[in-house]
Amino acid sequence: MNGIFGTLSHYFTFPFVRYALIVGVLVALCASLLGVVLVLKRYSHIGDGLAHVAFGAMGVATALRLTNQTVLVLPLTMASAVVLLWNGQHTKIKGDAAIAMMSVSAMAIGYLLINLSPASSNISGDVCTTLFGSTSILTLTPTKVWLSVGLSLLVVAVFVLFYNRIFAITFDESFAAATGLNTRFYNMLVAMIVATVVVLAMDLVGSLLTSALIIFPALSIMRVLRSFKAVVVASVVLSVFCAALGITLSILLGTPVGATIVVVYIASFILFSLGGLALGRRRA
Amino acid sequence: MPQLICDRLTLGYEGRIVSTGVSFEVDAGDYVCILGENGSGKSTLIKAILNLKVPMAGKVILGEGLSRAGIGYLPQQTAAQRDFPASVWEIVISGSLNRIGRRPFFSHAQRKQAQENMRRLQVDSLARRCFAELSGGQQHRVLLARALGATDRMLVLDEPASGLDPQITDEMYSLIKDLNRSGLSIIMVSHDTQAALRDASHILHLGNTSLFWGTARDYERSDIGRAYLSRKGMEA
Amino acid sequence: MRRHRVLSLAGLLFLAAVLASCSVREAPTAASLTPVAIQMDLSRLSDTMAYARMFEIVHDPGEYLGKTARIQGTYVPVPDPAREGLYYHFLLVADITGCCEIGIEFFLDGRRYPEDYPPEYARIELEGVFDMATVSGNRHICLKAEKIRVIWKAEPVPPPVP
Numbered sequence: 001m002n003g004i005f006g007t008l009s010h011y012f013t014f015p016f017v018r019y020a021l022i023v024g025v026l027v028a029l030c031a032s033l034l035g036v037v038l039v040l041k042r043y044s045h046i047g048d049g050l051a052h053v054a055f056g057a058m059g060v061a062t063a064l065r066l067t068n069q070t071v072l073v074l075p076l077t078m079a080s081a082v083v084l085l086w087n088g089q090h091t092k093i094k095g096d097a098a099i100a101m102m103s104v105s106a107m108a109i110g111y112l113l114i115n116l117s118p119a120s121s122n123i124s125g126d127v128c129t130t131l132f133g134s135t136s137i138l139t140l141t142p143t144k145v146w147l148s149v150g151l152s153l154l155v156v157a158v159f160v161l162f163y164n165r166i167f168a169i170t171f172d173e174s175f176a177a178a179t180g181l182n183t184r185f186y187n188m189l190v191a192m193i194v195a196t197v198v199v200l201a202m203d204l205v206g207s208l209l210t211s212a213l214i215i216f217p218a219l220s221i222m223r224v225l226r227s228f229k230a231v232v233v234a235s236v237v238l239s240v241f242c243a244a245l246g247i248t249l250s251i252l253l254g255t256p257v258g259a260t261i262v263v264v265y266i267a268s269f270i271l272f273s274l275g276g277l278a279l280g281r282r283r284a
Numbered sequence: 285m286p287q288l289i290c291d292r293l294t295l296g297y298e299g300r301i302v303s304t305g306v307s308f309e310v311d312a313g314d315y316v317c318i319l320g321e322n323g324s325g326k327s328t329l330i331k332a333i334l335n336l337k338v339p340m341a342g343k344v345i346l347g348e349g350l351s352r353a354g355i356g357y358l359p360q361q362t363a364a365q366r367d368f369p370a371s372v373w374e375i376v377i378s379g380s381l382n383r384i385g386r387r388p389f390f391s392h393a394q395r396k397q398a399q400e401n402m403r404r405l406q407v408d409s410l411a412r413r414c415f416a417e418l419s420g421g422q423q424h425r426v427l428l429a430r431a432l433g434a435t436d437r438m439l440v441l442d443e444p445a446s447g448l449d450p451q452i453t454d455e456m457y458s459l460i461k462d463l464n465r466s467g468l469s470i471i472m473v474s475h476d477t478q479a480a481l482r483d484a485s486h487i488l489h490l491g492n493t494s495l496f497w498g499t500a501r502d503y504e505r506s507d508i509g510r511a512y513l514s515r516k517g518m519e520a
Numbered sequence: 521m522r523r524h525r526v527l528s529l530a531g532l533l534f535l536a537a538v539l540a541s542c543s544v545r546e547a548p549t550a551a552s553l554t555p556v557a558i559q560m561d562l563s564r565l566s567d568t569m570a571y572a573r574m575f576e577i578v579h580d581p582g583e584y585l586g587k588t589a590r591i592q593g594t595y596v597p598v599p600d601p602a603r604e605g606l607y608y609h610f611l612l613v614a615d616i617t618g619c620c621e622i623g624i625e626f627f628l629d630g631r632r633y634p635e636d637y638p639p640e641y642a643r644i645e646l647e648g649v650f651d652m653a654t655v656s657g658n659r660h661i662c663l664k665a666e667k668i669r670v671i672w673k674a675e676p677v678p679p680p681v682p
Contacts, residue, residue, distance in 0.1 A: 016572050040368060134619045138572035161388045168378050171368055178334040178357040179382040179434040226414035227371040254566030254616050 004252065011251060019140045020247055020257075026152035027204050028243035028261075030197045032217035032235040033159050036228075037190060039218045040170050046084060048211035049099035050198045053080045055207040056106025058130055059113035074199050080106075081191035081198075086184075133206030133258030137247070140203075148200055155193050162189065167228055205258030216265035217242070223269075223276030242268055285348045286311050287438060287469055293332060293342035295325035295490075301340065302328065303490050308497045310486075312348065312437070315461075315470040317480035317500075319512065320490035326473045329490065330442055333471065350438060354382075356431035358441040361423070366416055372426050373411040376402055379433025394433070401432040405459060421452035428459070438469040445476060457483060477516050560589040562613075563645055571615040574622045577650070581661035584650045589663070592645045592671065595638050596623065607633045611646060611663065625653065626663040642673035 011017050031047075038044055057076040061069040084099055114127060129136060140148075159166065168176040169186050177183045194214075201210040217235040225231050246261030253260075286309040293306040302325035310316055318326050331337035332344055334357060356379070379401075380394040390398075402408040405425045410418065415426060424444060431439055444460065445453040457479045464470045464483070474480055480487060480500070487503040489496035489512065496508045503509040562570050574591070577584050593611040600606040609628070614621040626646055631637060638644055648665035 011569065014573070014576075016576055017569075128617060128619045132617070132619075134617060135568060135571050135575075135615045138568065139575045164378065164381060164384065164388070164390065167370075167374065168381050171370055171375065171378065172359070172362075172365065174336060174359050175357055175379075175430070176381065177336055178355070178359070178440075179379070180351075181381060222369050226369045226416070227412075228369060228374050229371075231369050251566060251569050254568045256615070256617050257568065 007252065008248065016138050016140065017251065019142070019145045020137045020251075021244060023140060023145055023148045024137055024204055024243045024247045024257075024261075025240050026149060027197070027200045028213055028217075028239040029236050030152050030155040030193075031201055031210075031213040032239035033156070033232065034190075034194055034197055035214040035216070035218035036232050036235055037166060037170050038194065039215055039222070043085075044211070044215050045096075045099055046081070046194060047198060047214040049084065049103040050077055050081055050195060051202060051207040051210040052103035053077055053106040054199055054202055055130055056108075056110035059110025063113040063117040065117070070199065074195065077199055078192055078195040081195040082188055085187050085191040085194075129206070130202070131207050132209065132256060133202070133204055134256060137204050137257050138251070144203075148203075151196055151200060155196060158189065158193060162186065166190065171228075205261055209258045209262050212262040212265055213239070213243075216262075216269055220265075220269040220272040223272045224279065238268060287346070287348045287350050288333065288471075289343075289345040289347065290329075290333070291343045291345065293329070293344070294340040295328045295332065296340050297325075297328055303495070304341075305495065306342070306488075306490065308486075308488055310438075310469055310471060312469055313464070313467060315464045315483055315485045316472070316488060317484035317486070318471065318473045318488045318490060319475075319477060319480060324490040326490055327442065330440060330471075330473055333440060354435050354437055356433070356435035356439045358424075358427055358431045358439065358444055360442050360446060361427070366423075368416060370415050371411070372402070372407060372413055372415055372418070373398075375415055375426055376407075376411075376429045376433060379430035382434050398429070398433050401429040402426075404432070405429045419452075420448050421455065424448065424456060425459070432463075436468070438471070439463065441470065441472040441474075443473055443475065445474070445479075453479075477513060557588070558590045558647060559587045560584070562589060562591045567614070567616040570613055571620055571622060574613040574624065575620075578622055578624060578661055581650065581652070584661070585652060586649060588647070588649050590645060590647045591624075591663070592643065595640065595642050595644045597633060597637065597640060605633075609633075609637065611644070624661065624663055626665045628665050628668060638668070638670045639673045643671040645669045645671055 035047075038046055054073050054077045057073040058069055060076070061072040064072070066072055080102060084102070111127065128134065165176075165181060165186050168181055169183050169190075173183050197214070198210055201213050205213055217239040218231065221231050221234045221238060225234055242264045243261055246264040247257060249255070249264070250257045250260035288310040290306055290308050293303075294301060295303040295306060302323065306325075306329065308316070318329065320326050328337065328339075332339040334355060335344070377390055377395065377398045380390060380398060383394060384390060399408065402411065405428055407422060407425050407429055410422060410426070415423060418426065428441075428444070431441075439460075441460065445456045448456060453476070457476075460470060460472070461483045470484075472480075472484070481504060484500045486498065487496060487500050487509070489503070489508055491508075496503060496506055498506070504513070562573055565573060570592070591611060591613065593613040596610045596612050597607045598610060600608065608625060610623045610625050612621050612623045626648065628636075645668070646663060646665045647667040648663045651662055651664045652659045653662040
């Protein structure tokens with residue numbers, strides 16, 4: 001045990017490890033906030049769909065030989081989020097098929113473009129990195145760290161300031177609209193935040209696993225806690241803990257960062273489900 | 285000056301017209317019950333009144349200082365809400381959202397009002413409880429408390445007693461009548477003609493082929509009313 | 521995230537191409553060759569950490585010059601396209617998925633290729649000192665190796681039966 005602590009304290013002297021933990025924890029935090037809203041609005045699949053769109057956007061950015069891909073990926077992802085959430089609660093039936101079509105098309109187009117453009121010499125390595133996240137979280141430049149910190153703080157600030165309105169459109173959108181809330185605006189706001197978090201999270205866990213960051217903490221906590229505020233706060237705490245643990249385990253054991261984090265989330269979900277059963281929570 | 289005027293509304297959905305020429309006025313303190321068969325446009329009318337949907341023709345005019353944000357609404361419950369992790373307090377206070385203006389958080393006055401509304405509807409002891417774990421009647425009262433947070437003038441209720449036991453249903457209707465007596469105008473969509481005749485001051489009967497607007501007493505005596513009531517197995 | 525990928529492997533090919541077109545290539549300035557205690561032991565790090573560490577070293581070499589290190593990785597010899605028989609020797613450090621790799625050139629004194637070098641793609645461990653090599657005006661970090669140890673070697677592929 002001492003050996004592990006010694007190793008860890010040695011690892012923490014490296015700046016890239018500290019950066020990885022800061023950004024990883026912040027991104028997981030933002031994703032979990034969103035996850036509560038998305039899961040309760042029955043939009044769990046949106047995180048996945050948008051991550052696929054972002055992959056496609058990266059393919060386009062590669063074909064256009066852009067050095068800073070975020071310049072293209074973020075607006076495209078935001079636009080897709082807006083389209084998908086435009087109709088709010090009325091999107092449901094059509095939304096399912098729309099998301100499926102959009103995400104699979106984006107993947108195919110993205111992969112095609114990446115293969116056609118001669119910019120890279122290791123295409124499968126690139127694709128693998130983008131899909132599953134790799135060590136990109138461990139090779140962050142200070143600029144990227146500041147950008148991620150800034151965006152994350154912005155997401156948290158927006159969520160806190162608009163907390164009551166976000167609750168209203170999550171619990172009962174028609175009541176909110178009937179009593180005068182501009183539900184379209186707030187749905188769009190949520191869409192923008194989701195897109196931002198998805199693009200940030202792709203660096204951490206990759207396209208395919210982004211949706212895990214979003215939905216797992218909320219689903220785990222909802223097995224046990226039953227008020228909205230408690231669920232939000234506890235999801236944040238859980239996501240921070242799991243992300244930190246996942247990153248630490250992956251650098252100790254040499255496993256891929258993204259998949260390790262998700263496995264920690266899965267373990268926490270199982271734990272909380274058992275806890276919920278033990279506490280006798282009614283699950284409808 | 286009436287609180288609400290509906291002027292020659294044409295109601296429909298998905299391109300089909302369901303009702304035309306719907307006109308009526310609601311004065312402060314009225315209790316209007318909207319009756320009709322399924323598919324006669326009752327829900328569409330409610331949505332038009334609440335500005336959730338634009339009517340195919342005609343106008344909805346709000347008067348007497350009643351703004352869009354000053355109408356309380358009790359919608360039919362969705363399945364998703366029955367499992368939603370929210371405490372009673374969180375739901376009730378969310379009703380005051382239309383009065384929050386630009387502030388991010390609720391004011392002290394709004395919290396006090398919400399507590400008062402919960403007390404009025406006898407759900408104040410349930411404040412910390414999870415909404416999903418309450419009985420049907422308790423849930424309806426919580427949602428009614430929420431609706432009160434949005435208004436002190438007019439309540440629009442969509443089938444407020446659906447899915448409730450007869451005794452709980454009676455309690456619900458008497459609560460609504462109490463609210464009406466304290467000054468709130470009520471517009472209620474219902475299938476329950478007995479309660480309508482007992483409590484309502486006016487009846488609006490929507491239908492594909494018939495239409496009635498007038499006082500409850502007139503309805504009982506009208507042809508439409510008698511036909512409807514006899515179909516429902518009641519004496520006029 | 522793709523930048524390091526492009527930099528690492530493309531860097532190898534770039535060096536080979538540049539060397540082919542350039543006439544002048546200076547030998548690395550030799551640091552002290554007397555054995556010193558290893559200051560940076562990357563062989564004890566997990567794959568994930570080793571890759572990230574190497575990435576940092578290669579892209580920001582300043583503070584690492586003159587330090588002694590032990591590094592494990594894959595041996596990749598790259599032939600000079602223009603000069604027959606001239607090879608450049610690289611150590612490739614990869615993460616566990618093999619998605620990301622970063623290479624560093626190393627030098628061993630007094631050896632001839634291929635007899636004194638390990639087989640291609642063998643897993644090796646090097647001990648040496650970080651130094652800078654200059655390629656017609658471009659400086660990049662390299663390892664002046666003193667010890668090389670083969671950990672395992674890939675089996676040679678038998679020639680196809682005619």
